Amino acid sequence: MKMKNKFIPTLLSALTLAGVASSLAACGPNKPIDSADVEDPNKTQLNVYSYNGGYRAEWLDKTAAAFEEAVKDKSYEDGKTGVQIHIHRDKANKAVTDVTQLDSSKDEVFFTEHVDYDGYTQAQSGNRFLDLTDVVTETSPYDSKTIESKMNDAQKSFLQQNGRYYAIPHYSGFYGLIYNVEMFQKNNFYIDVDGNLCALTNKEKGNGPDGVKGTDDDGLPATFDQFFDLCTYIRSQSIYSVHWTGQYYTMHLSELYRALAANIDGVDNTMLSSTYDGTVTNAVKLNAAGEPAEITYEEGRPVHAASVITESVKVEDKQGSREGAYRTLGNYYGGEFIQRLLHSEYGGNDYFSTKAFTDTYSHLNAQSDFVRSDTAYATKENGKAMNYAMLVDGPWWESEARETFDQMEKSDPNLAKEKRNFAWMPLPFPTQGMVGTKPTLYDNISAFAFAKASLSGGKAAAAKDLLRFAYSDNQLVEFTKDTGVKRNLKYDIPEDAYKSMTPYGKSLARYMDGANVVFPYVNTTYFQSNFQTLTGSTQYYQASFSGKTYNAPAAFRSINNLSAEDWFSAFYRAKKGN
Numbered sequence: 001m002k003m004k005n006k007f008i009p010t011l012l013s014a015l016t017l018a019g020v021a022s023s024l025a026a027c028g029p030n031k032p033i034d035s036a037d038v039e040d041p042n043k044t045q046l047n048v049y050s051y052n053g054g055y056r057a058e059w060l061d062k063t064a065a066a067f068e069e070a071v072k073d074k075s076y077e078d079g080k081t082g083v084q085i086h087i088h089r090d091k092a093n094k095a096v097t098d099v100t101q102l103d104s105s106k107d108e109v110f111f112t113e114h115v116d117y118d119g120y121t122q123a124q125s126g127n128r129f130l131d132l133t134d135v136v137t138e139t140s141p142y143d144s145k146t147i148e149s150k151m152n153d154a155q156k157s158f159l160q161q162n163g164r165y166y167a168i169p170h171y172s173g174f175y176g177l178i179y180n181v182e183m184f185q186k187n188n189f190y191i192d193v194d195g196n197l198c199a200l201t202n203k204e205k206g207n208g209p210d211g212v213k214g215t216d217d218d219g220l221p222a223t224f225d226q227f228f229d230l231c232t233y234i235r236s237q238s239i240y241s242v243h244w245t246g247q248y249y250t251m252h253l254s255e256l257y258r259a260l261a262a263n264i265d266g267v268d269n270t271m272l273s274s275t276y277d278g279t280v281t282n283a284v285k286l287n288a289a290g291e292p293a294e295i296t297y298e299e300g301r302p303v304h305a306a307s308v309i310t311e312s313v314k315v316e317d318k319q320g321s322r323e324g325a326y327r328t329l330g331n332y333y334g335g336e337f338i339q340r341l342l343h344s345e346y347g348g349n350d351y352f353s354t355k356a357f358t359d360t361y362s363h364l365n366a367q368s369d370f371v372r373s374d375t376a377y378a379t380k381e382n383g384k385a386m387n388y389a390m391l392v393d394g395p396w397w398e399s400e401a402r403e404t405f406d407q408m409e410k411s412d413p414n415l416a417k418e419k420r421n422f423a424w425m426p427l428p429f430p431t432q433g434m435v436g437t438k439p440t441l442y443d444n445i446s447a448f449a450f451a452k453a454s455l456s457g458g459k460a461a462a463a464k465d466l467l468r469f470a471y472s473d474n475q476l477v478e479f480t481k482d483t484g485v486k487r488n489l490k491y492d493i494p495e496d497a498y499k500s501m502t503p504y505g506k507s508l509a510r511y512m513d514g515a516n517v518v519f520p521y522v523n524t525t526y527f528q529s530n531f532q533t534l535t536g537s538t539q540y541y542q543a544s545f546s547g548k549t550y551n552a553p554a555a556f557r558s559i560n561n562l563s564a565e566d567w568f569s570a571f572y573r574a575k576k577g578n
Contacts, residue, residue, distance in 0.1 A: 037084065037086060039084065039086075040084050041080075042079075042080055042081065042082075043080055043081065043082045043083055043084040044076040044077050044080050044082070044083045044084070044458055044459065044462045045083075045084055045086065045459075046083055046084070046085050046086070046108055046109060046459070046462055046463060046466065047085075047086050047088060047106050047107050047108045047109070048060065048064065048085055048086065048087050048088065048107065048108070048109045048110075048111070048466070049087075049088045049089075049090070049105075049107035049109070049110045049111070049112065050087060050088070050089045050110075050111045050112070051089075051090070051091070051111065051112040051113055051447075052089035052090055052091055053091060053113070053396070054394065054396025054397070054399055054400050055171055055396050055399055055483045055485065056089075056399055056402075056483075057087065057089040058482055059478065059479045059482035059483055060087055060089075060111060061087065062478060062482065063469070063470050063475055063478065063479075064085040064087060064466075066469070066475070066478075067083065067085070067465075067466055067469045067470070068082065068083055068084065068085060070142075070469060071083050071462075071465060074465075075458075076458035076459070076461050076462040076465075077457065077458035077459070078458075080458075083462050083465075083466070085466070088106075088107055102120070102128040102452060103128065103452070103454060105452070107452075108451060108452050108455055108459070108463060109449070109450075109451045109452075109463050109466060109467070110448075110449065110450055110451070111170055111447075111449045111470075112170070112447065112448070113170065113171075113173065113445050113446060113447035113448075114445070114446050114447075115167065115446050115447065115448045115450070116446075117158075117159070117166070117167055117446070117448060117521070118523065118528050120166070120450075127166070127453055128452065128453050129166035129167060129450045129451070129452070129453055130166070130450065130451040130452060130453050130455050130460060130463065130464075131164055131165070131166060131453075132165050132166055132167065132168065132450070132451070132464065132467065133163075133164045133165045134464070135147065135165070135168070135464045135467050135468055136148045136151075136159075136165040136168060137165070140468045140471070140472055141468070142468055142469050142472035142474070142475075143472040143473045143474065145472075145473065147168060147468075147471045147489075148165075149490070150471070150476075150489040150490045150491060151169065151489060151490075152488075152490075152517070152519060154271070154518075154519040154520075154521070154522075155169055155488075155519050157522070157523070158519070158521045158522060158523060161523075166450060167448035167449060167450040168448060168449045168450070168467060168471060169447070169448060169449075169487065169488055169489060169519075170447035170448050170449050170487070171445070171447050171479075171483070171485060171487055171488075172395065172441070172443045172445065172447075172485060172486070172487060172488040172512070172517065173394060173395075173396075173443055173444065173445025173447060174255075174259060174394065174395065174441045174442050174443050174444070174445075174517075175252065175255035175256050175258070175259050175392065175393065175394050176256070176259050176392075176393075176394075176395075176424060176425065176427060176441075177242070177256075177390050177391070177392060177424075177425040177427065178370075178390065178391045178393060178397060178422055178423070178424060178425060178504070179220075179389060179390045179391075179422065179423060179425045180370070180373060180374065180388075180389055180390070180421075180422055181421040181422060181423050181503065182374065182420070182421045183239070183373065183374045183387070183389055184219075184389070185421075186374075187199060187234075187237060187239075188202070189230060189233070189234060189389065190205050190206075190218075190219030190220065191205070191206045191208075191219055191220065191221050191222065191226045191229075191230065192204060192205060192206055192219075193205070193206045193207075194206075195222075195223075195226055196229075197229065197230065197233050198219060199233060200233075205218045205219030206218070206219060206222065207222070207435075208220045208221075208222055208426065209221075209222045209426040209427065209428055209429060209435060209436075209439070210426065210435075210436060210439075210514075211435045211436030212436070216423070216507060216510060216511070217425075217426045220425060220426060220428075221428045222428055222429065222432070222435045223428050223429055223430065223431065223432055223435065224333070224336070224337060224340065224428055224429070224430050226428060227428045228340055228341075231341075231351050232351075234389050235350055235351055238387075239373075239387045239388070239389055240351065240352055240353050240386070240387065240388045240389070241351040241352070241388075241389055241390060242341065242351050242352055242388075242389070242390045242391075242392060243352060243353070243355075243356065243366055243369065243370055243388035243390065243391050243392070244352070244356055244366055244391065244392040244393070245356075245361060245362055245363035245365070245366045245393075246355050246356050246357050246358035246359055246360070246361035246366075247358075247359055247360065247361055247362045247363065248362075248363055249356060249357055249553060250538055250551050250553045250554055251537070251538050252363070252392050252393065253338055253341075253342075253392065253552070253553035254537040254538040254540075254541050254551055254552060254553060255394075255537045255538075256337075256338070256392050257334040257335065257337070257338050257537060257541055257552055257553075258334070258442050258444070258537040258540070258541070259334075259427060259441070259442055260330065260333065260334035260337050260427055261328065261330030261331050261333070261334035261442075262330060262440045262441065262442035262518050263330070263427045263429075263437075263439055263440050263441075264328075264329055264330035264333055264334065264429065264430065264434065265282060265328045265329065265330035265331075265440070266437070266438075266440050266516065267440055267516045267517075267518050268281075269281060269282055269328050269330070270328075270330070270440065270442065270518045270520070271518060271520065272315055272324075272325040273325040273326065273328075273520075273534065274520045274521065274522045274524075274527055274534065274535075275317070275522050275524065275527075276315050276316060276317035276318075276321070276322045276325060276524075276526065277315070277316065277317055278314070278315065279312050279313065279314050279315070280312065280313045280314075280315060280324045280325055280327075280328055281310075281312050282310045282328055282329040282330075283310060283311055283312065283313040283324045283327050283328060283329075284308055284309070284310055284327045284328070284329060284331075284332050284568070285308075285309040285310060285311045286327065286572070289569075290569055290572060290573060290576075291565065291569045292308055292309070292332065292565055292568060292569070293309045294307075294308070294309050308329060308332060308333075310329055313327075317524055317526055319577065319578065320577055322526075322575075322578050323572070323575060323576045323577070323578070326571070326572060326575040326576075326578075327568075327572050327575075329430075331568065331571065332564065332568045333430040333564075335541075335552055335564050335567045335568055335571070336430070336564035337430075338552055338553060338556055339556050339562065339563065339564045339567065340564075342553065342556045342557055343556065353386060353388075355369070357557070363393065363397075363400070364400060364401070366391065366393070367391070367393065367397050367400055367401040367404065368401060368403075368404040369386060369388060370388050370391045370401075371401050371404045371405060371408070371420070372404065372408070373385075373386070373387040373388045373389075374387050375408070375415060376412075377408055377411070377415075390425065395424070395484070395485045395508055396483075396485070398417065398422065398484055398502065398504050398505070399483060399484070402417070405417040405420070417502055418502050420502070420503070420504075421503045421504075422502075422503065422504040422507075423503065423504055423507035423508075424504070424507045424508040424511050426439055426511065427439070438514070438515065438516055439511070439514070439515040439516070440515060440516045440517070440518060441512070441515050441516070441517045441518065442517075442518045442520065443488055443517050443518060443519055443520075444520055444535040444536075444537070446521065446535075449467060449470070449471075451463040451464070451467070471489075473491050473492075476489060476491045477491065477493055477494070477497050480493055480497070480501075480505075480509055481497055481500050481501055481505075483505075484501055484502060484504060484505025484506075484508055484509065485505075485508060485509070485512070486508070486509045486512040486513060488517050488519065493509055493513065520534070520535055521535075538551050539551070541571065542571075542574060543555065543567065543570035543571045543573070543574045544570060544573075544574060545559055545562075545570060552567065552571075555567060
C-alpha cells in the first residue's frame with residue numbers, strides 16, 4: 001500500500017482529533033476496573049479492553065458471559081476447553097492511542113473509540129491489527145449472516161485495506177438535542193398545526209420535523225423560527241431553554257453546528273468534505289467579495305424560504321478545487337442557528353444560564369442539573385430552582401448521568417431512570433420546504449473493534465469467534481438494550497426489546513433507525529493527513545477576525561453583532577485554497 005504522511009496520535013492528540021473526546025474521555029469511574037477473576041488454566045484466556053466512557057462497559061460484561069457459555073464445550077487450544085475472558089475497562093489506554101505501544105499491551109481484543117485505523121494498518125508503522133477478513137465476510141454461525149452485510153458502503157470502503165478487513169465498526173458518536181418530555185407535556189411546550197405555540201393557542205400539535213402526523217416528533221419545532229419562538233417562550237416561564245457544559249462549550253456547540261449542517265446537507269453533500277470527488281448540489285452562491293450572493297430580511301429576522309441562493313459546484317481532491325465542499329447550505333444555516341442561539345431574541349444571551357460558559361462546569365455537572373430539573377431535587381441558586389428544558393450532548397448522556405439517576409432513585413423510586421421521560425429531539429430545519437427530509441446524523445467518533453496482529457493459533461481463533469458473537473444480531477440488540485444506542489450497522493430491534501429500554505433509549509433507537517448516518521472516513525492521502533481538522537468540529541469551524549482565530553461558538557460569543565453571513569464569509573475564506 002502507498003505510504004502516506006500519516007499523523008500517528010499520542011494520547012493527548014487522539015483526545016483532540018475527533019472533537020468529541022474531551023467529553024467522553026472524562027467519563028466513567030475515576031479508577032480503572034479490571035477483571036479480578038482467577039485464571040483457569042484449563043481454558044483459553046482472552047484479555048479484552050473496553051473504553052469505559054459514555055457507554056460504559058456493562059454491555060461487554062453480558063456479551064462476554066454469554067460468549068463463555070456459548071463456547072464452554074469448544075476447544076481452541078490443545079488440552080483446554082472453553083474460553084475465559086478478562087475485561088480491562090479504562091478511560092485511557094496508551095496502547096490504543098499510540099500505535100507503537102500496542103504490541104506490548106496485555107490486552108488482546110479491543111472495543112474502543114478514536115482509533116487511528118489507517119495509521120495502525122500502514123506499512124510505516126507495521127500492521128498492528130489482526131486480519132479479520134474471514135470474520136467480516138464469512139457467514140457467522142451465530143446468526144447465519146455476514147458482518148459485512150450489516151455495514152454501509154462507506155464503512156466497507158474505508159475499512160478494506162487492499163481488500164482485507166482489520167476492524168469492525170463499534171458504536172456511534174454524534175451530537176444533538178435531548179429534551180425533557182415531562183416538562184414539555186406539563187407546560188404544553190409544543191408547536192401547533194399553524195406553526196404557533198400550543199401553550200398559547202391550545203390547538204392540535206403540528207407534524208414536527210418529519211412532516212408526518214402521528215409520529216414521535218409531533219409538536220416539536222420543525223423550523224428554526226419555531227425552535228427559537230419556543231425557546232423564547234420557555235425562557236419567559238423562568239426555565240432555561242437550552243443547556244450545555246461550560247467546560248467544553250466550544251466543542252459541544254461546534255458538534256451541534258456539525259449535526260445541523262449534516263442534517264441539512266444530507267449524506268452525499270456532507271461526504272464531499274471527506275472525498276472531494278463529486279458535485280456539491282447545494283453550495284451557497286457567492287458574490288465577487290466572497291459573500292453569500294443574496295440574503296433577504298423581513299421584520300429584522302431572516303426569511304428562510306429561499307433567502308440564500310445556491311448552485312452546484314464540482315469539487316476535486318486537489319489544492320484550490322476543494323472549496324465548494326465547505327460552502328454548503330448546511331454550513332451556512334448551521335452557523336446561523338448557533339448565532340441565533342447565542343444572541344437570543346429573548347433579551348440578550350438569556351436562553352441559557354451563566355453555567356454554560358463557566359470553565360469548571362463539566363458535562364457531568366450539566367447532565368446532573370438537567371436530570372434534576374423540574375423535580376424536588378433541582379439545583380438551586382439563591383434559593384431558586386434552576387430548570388432546563390433541553391440539553392446539548394451526545395447519545396451517551398443518559399448512561400453518563402447514571403449516578404445522578406441512582407441518587408435520586410434512592411430518595412424517590414419514581415425518579416428512577418426507567419421511570420423518567422427524556423427523548424432525543426429531531427433537529428429543526430431552516431426552511432419549511434426542508435421539513436419532511438429524512439434526518440442525517442454525523443458519526444465522527446471513529447470507534448472500532450479489533451484484535452492484536454500478534455495473536456495466533458487458538459488465541460486468534462477465540463478472539464475472532466468473540467467478535468463474530470459480539471456482532472451477531474442478538475448481541476447487537478442486547479447492546480442497544482444496555483446502552484440505549486443503536487450501533488451504526490443494519491439490524492432490526494424487535495418490539496419486545498424496546499420494552500426493556502428507557503423512554504430515552506427507545507426514542508433514540510427509533511430515531512437512528514429512521515435516519516441516514518454519515519461515516520466520514522476515507523482512505524485518501526489528503527483526508528488522512530488532515531483528519532483532525534476535517535472531522536473535529538471545533539477545528540473544522542474556525543475563522544479569523546481582526547487577526548485572531550476563533551471557532552464558531554467562541555466567535556459568536558466574543559464578537560458583538562457578528563452575523564451569520566459575516567461568519568460564513570470568514571469561514572469560507574479560511575477554507576478557500578485548501
